[in-house]
Amino acid sequence: MSPRKFFHPDVADLTLHRILFALSDPTRLTVVSELMRTGECASGDLLAESVPRSTMTHHLKILREAGVTRTRPEGMRCLISLRREDIDARFPGLLDAILTHGGAESSAP
Amino acid sequence: MSPRKFFHPDVADLTLHRILFALSDPTRLTVVSELMRTGECASGDLLAESVPRSTMTHHLKILREAGVTRTRPEGMRCLISLRREDIDARFPGLLDAILTHGGAESSAP
DNA sequence: TACGATGTACGACGAAAATCGTACATAAAC
DNA sequence: GTTTATGTACGATTTTCGTCGTACATCGTA
Secondary structure, eight states: OOOOOOOOOOGGGOOHHHHHHHTTSHHHHHHHHHHHHHSEEEGGGGGOSSOOHHHHHHHHHHHHHTTSEEEEEETTEEEEEEOHHHHHHHSTTHHHHHHHHHHHHTTOO | OOOOOOOOOOGGGOOHHHHHHHTTSHHHHHHHHHHHHHSEEEGGGGGOSSOOHHHHHHHHHHHHHTTSEEEEEETTEEEEEEOHHHHHHHSTTHHHHHHHHHHHHTTOO
């Protein structure tokens, strides 16, 4: 009956270099850009490209454990969202600066 | 007579994920914060901590090849500086957002 | 030229990351 | 309970990264 638990770091535990590392991968940058556009997104809908499930799970875990995203189980699926307020509170302007241009270049490795 | 050449990527070749990766290491984040404070810095002056020369060279190379810093030979030494205008031109607000809080947390891994 | 100072290049080593297949867990519907 | 859909956990493999010692290159000066 355990409704699937996911670890989310506390706002105070967010570190800049962990967040930057989480965003330093093209695949993860694409995911975050997509989340920026859609607000909340089912994990499966992020799977459009040629990325296997387990690989996407891996990337989502890194984003979540860095405090970039929040994962919320909803029935069979997992809804992913950006922790915008939390990151903005700790590192103001960071997400804005990154996501303004994140979508444009994330497809050009 | 070759006055030591260093590769610096063109502004158009800067990519977000490379820059973010370069900044995702605590040591390199400290270096960049220091450059932010001092403007231009001799490579040896960044060596204050317990980081061997060759390790610092490695980190400075990663920063330089990501387009974050510029290396200018000056006599025996190397002067390092931030490519602020270039990065600001390509990713406005990014350096500001990162460096505002970069110094405070880079010492807490 | 020789010397000392500053930095780089190269190689080796261990640690961590990226990828992905397979097996397992959860939830809804039948 | 069985089936199907969705996603995670685990393990194996390959690649990359971070660290650092040693050898080499460059620059100024004696």
